Amino acid sequence: MVEVRQSTIIDAPIEEVWAILRDFNGHDRWHPAIASSEIDGGEPADTVGAVRHFRLADGGELREQLLALSDKDRRLSYCLLEAPLPLMGYVASIRLKPVTDGNATFWEWRSEFHPPAHRRDELVKLVAEDIYRAGFAAIRDLLRRRDFPMPTEARPSKTIMPPGPTDIAPRSIPAPSILASSLRREETTRAILVERYGGPDVLQLKEIALPPPAPYEVRIRHTVIGVNFIDVYCRTGFFDLLGLPGVPGMEAAGIIEAVGSAISGLSVGDRVAYACPPVGAYAERRNMTADLLVRLSDDISDETAAASLLKGVTASFLLHDIHTVRPGEVVLIHAGAGGIGQLLVQWARHLGATVIATVSSDDKARIVERLGAHHVIVYSREDFSEAVMRLTGGAGANVIYDAVGADTFAGSLAALAVRGHLVSFGQASGPVGSWDVGRFASRSITLSRPNYAHYTDTPEKLAPHVDRFFAALRQRAVRIEQPVAYDLARAADAHRDLEARRTSGALVLLP
């Protein structure tokens, strides 16, 4: 007999982790190896004795029976009834324990079974790594992954998770223990605290508690903090990414001040930046899970990183992953003078495309021309789809980047070339409505509707875009305008100016 035992710390409260794991039929929603699962006979999944029948992503089918379930001990045991592998007598259990010091969760996954001697090592490795450790990573990922829409979104989109019996997604990020009156001697930091949703006035500078970093966190002392339109939606409660009371902000650069006990590869003094949830960037210092931190090289300033990482990473996957822009292609970019628009115009031009941009005014047309657009259409003055057809001799655009939404979607479809690709990555003017996909066949249209998180929520996904964006900055393929800076205490003014569109270029806060 062999015993396999794996354990980890998940940086979330035990109730949240247990809510996911106790669902005996819920593993297909988080474990990457499992394609689908159902309970034989349709019994409730928390019936001891229930049998789950599931399919692996590679086609294998298994049946497992629930032997024990305890909400008191947060423990679940099960055995294998049928499997395509010789895991004889396999009995496994999952148990959770709270880590009261830091509000995290200890998770142990163990099993015993009798493998054939010649396959022992192979099967132990499979169970330990492909099942247990892959499961740890998937849950960590799931808890971190919010429905983080594109930075250009104006409406909350549907959640990533399919609906299930347990209430696991989406969750608003629990207010950090910032107001907890712990008797521990705690450090504090200055931060913009939102205690109720509302206008810019709810952005108040407060002194809040700063606990020591958890095992998988680092503490960052911010030097420059990025301001994005999504922060406005968080402040107003339009997106549920900001729990109350809470600190908004998803983009910043700074210096690592302390590292958690399980951190490797990052040290005190390292310069880093990030552009991802959870919120909390509007602060002098914060703790942050380390895996999506980007190390800054000497030639990338903190100001550039904080002002452009989110937009640069977005532009990178829009131009390279969702559609690979090739020399000679006709690329139409809506809102070319906007934050992401400016990057798309410069970068698409650098990639050798013929760039057509739409803007709302002559002032913005001049900005976009300076950035290198071949043609600029002021859409308040002329119908942009007719203009695109005229400029392309009736051929249309090969790819269209459209974050405007309701006002432009129909025109974008009309401006596409045969086999053209419409990338709808936001809906600033409202939802695009319902469309009959059958009509797309008239020109073999491809439609993409990307979500930022799905291209950036693991280090493996994020790294190529960061590398590519920084390389483009170094080559001066793209340039970032000097951002407009505000003191952290004046975050409310920054939001007022952003909402009134009084600024062009990026806004940053200085702690």
Next chain:
Amino acid sequence: MTKVYVSSVIPAPAADVWKVVRDFNGLPGWAPFVAESRIEQNAHADRIGCIRNFTLKDGGRIREKLLALSDYDLSCSYAILESPMQVENYVATLSLTPITDGNLTLAEWQAEFDCAPGREAALTQQIGMGVFQAALTALKQRFGR
């Protein structure tokens, strides 16, 4: 019956942490509030039933009896015989569990006791934070980077 539970992640392998905490007479070496300790009647510190008699830095004296010690489960249970805390039927367990991911240790410290009505919250706070968490924090720092 009042219960207290505290847990921490110690940044070291469980075997290393166990070497420190398994010594029933070793509190002065790692618990920041313990001044000195001896085992009564010259018994071995790993003999079940032995009594440790230690003084706190604030002058208090505590006598505790070793109820269980497991080198297999990495756990140690003891009962208070005498203390200034005015608790009855006090039994505590300190246990370690390996965290394979990163080769760390989960340290759990829990106690059950009876006390005068109305004193539960104060004692829970004193024992949970003032004793258990304070000692685990010291342990974390000892193994910390």
